[in-house]
Amino acid sequence: MSDELKSHAKSADSATSRRAFLRSSAGLAAGGAVAQALTERAFAQPAGNADAGLARVQEQRRILIKGGVVLSLDPRVGDFAQADVLIEDGKIREVRPAIVVSAEGAAVVDATNRIVLPGFIDTHHHFYQGILRNILTNGLLNPDYNRDVSNTLTAAYQPSDVYAGVLVTALGMIDAGTTTAVDTSQVSHPPAHSDAGIRALQESGLRTVYAYSRGAGPSAKYPQDIARLQETSFNTSDQLLTLALGGTLDAKIFAVAREAGVPAVSHGVNGNTERTLVELGRMGLLQPGDEYIHCNHLSGIAWRLIRDSGGHVSLAPPIEMAMGHGMPAIQDAIDHGVRPSLSSDVDVTMAQDPFTIMRATFTLQRLLALQRSRNGELNVPRLLTCREVLEFATIEGARCALLDRKVGTLTPAKEADIVMLRADRLNVWPLNNAPGVVVNLMNPSNVETVFIAGKARKWRGNLVGVDAARVLRLAQEARDAVLRRADFKMNLLG
Numbered sequence: 001m002s003d004e005l006k007s008h009a010k011s012a013d014s015a016t017s018r019r020a021f022l023r024s025s026a027g028l029a030a031g032g033a034v035a036q037a038l039t040e041r042a043f044a045q046p047a048g049n050a051d052a053g054l055a056r057v058q059e060q061r062r063i064l065i066k067g068g069v070v071l072s073l074d075p076r077v078g079d080f081a082q083a084d085v086l087i088e089d090g091k092i093r094e095v096r097p098a099i100v101v102s103a104e105g106a107a108v109v110d111a112t113n114r115i116v117l118p119g120f121i122d123t124h125h126h127f128y129q130g131i132l133r134n135i136l137t138n139g140l141l142n143p144d145y146n147r148d149v150s151n152t153l154t155a156a157y158q159p160s161d162v163y164a165g166v167l168v169t170a171l172g173m174i175d176a177g178t179t180t181a182v183d184t185s186q187v188s189h190p191p192a193h194s195d196a197g198i199r200a201l202q203e204s205g206l207r208t209v210y211a212y213s214r215g216a217g218p219s220a221k222y223p224q225d226i227a228r229l230q231e232t233s234f235n236t237s238d239q240l241l242t243l244a245l246g247g248t249l250d251a252k253i254f255a256v257a258r259e260a261g262v263p264a265v266s267h268g269v270n271g272n273t274e275r276t277l278v279e280l281g282r283m284g285l286l287q288p289g290d291e292y293i294h295c296n297h298l299s300g301i302a303w304r305l306i307r308d309s310g311g312h313v314s315l316a317p318p319i320e321m322a323m324g325h326g327m328p329a330i331q332d333a334i335d336h337g338v339r340p341s342l343s344s345d346v347d348v349t350m351a352q353d354p355f356t357i358m359r360a361t362f363t364l365q366r367l368l369a370l371q372r373s374r375n376g377e378l379n380v381p382r383l384l385t386c387r388e389v390l391e392f393a394t395i396e397g398a399r400c401a402l403l404d405r406k407v408g409t410l411t412p413a414k415e416a417d418i419v420m421l422r423a424d425r426l427n428v429w430p431l432n433n434a435p436g437v438v439v440n441l442m443n444p445s446n447v448e449t450v451f452i453a454g455k456a457r458k459w460r461g462n463l464v465g466v467d468a469a470r471v472l473r474l475a476q477e478a479r480d481a482v483l484r485r486a487d488f489k490m491n492l493l494g
């Protein structure tokens, strides 16, 4: 975490929040830019007793998460109605009931009535668009998104806008329980834009695959700038950031990825692009660990090619349904033996939190299978369970991001990317089924504590070491600047 991001303290006292909310609502009613003025007061709170626990967690090399409902999602480790997770030097050391440590040898975190599980993994999101949230509320991929976001607004970005968009996205993800994501950047105009995005990712503390992707304009250096990035920002494996090459299904891009030794992250793979996919396969350019995004309406041949080459898929059901990409390929993937990972894609239209995506996946797969049954089909697909969807959002995400050696399950020796979800809340209590409550009942307000590589990034409901007022101010300033340069009007009340 950069020194710039200074510590801010515990939860806003509810009266202050309420006042801030009322002030802001009144402002909105009055209309105008002033409406979104953000006050430091709404965020800067005095330190309290809760920070004593945080300080201990930050100091100790051993952290014991005690007495939670533990979903390790690793069949060899098992799941537990009540167990402990011991973190040592940022890694998971042990997962079992009743781990005993000496009081001075570890920070003990009470997990009573919490569900403890691996952090969520989002395998495709365009981080830089964080400053454009919901700017395309009712838009379609074509023509709205391609015209307004991909072209007009993206072209107006300066490096500081990339920085602000990536930062607010990454922190928003951690806040919602996502601990790993793939940033399919798509704003690498001159290299300074890529560098600004990478700096924000580094500062955020989110584990990220930076899928270096195209930019626009004469000074864009895509894809060859990947060689420089490899030297400057990805010269060690001992960091939270890894590198991939984002692009379309294009032999030249795949060749650059192969030369750089990084996975190819291919965007917009669908029925129209599968001939190219087949050609790439024939050319021997597909490799295990490559990622294919969307995959709507692929033929059996294309699915087998992805599966047999060791590829992984990323589906974004809410966005694909809302923006017209086509039928989310949940059933297609399963039918072809490919366990999908999940992604949020863009928040110009839809929420980026994992709960929204898991829920959409669960309900859609079941709707379609049940509808086939209702129509008299006999061999209808098996209905997905909440546990399976939870696996899509964790271990399958880790496999897709090529990080399953490090994260995705609570397995000893993996890095400690762990979320603690509060079950003793009015929206979910009493707790009757842990995977079900996570997938079908919870929302980001249940995300209480988040560890990434054993570091507390969210503690008892608040992000750690984040000056939220600064981040919000940067996001708003960048949004204003991009809209002004692009001469684009937002529609606040529409």
Ligand SMILES: [Zn+2]
Pocket (backbone or CB within 6 Å): 124, 126, 184, 267, 293, 345, 346
């Ligand atoms: Zn996308």
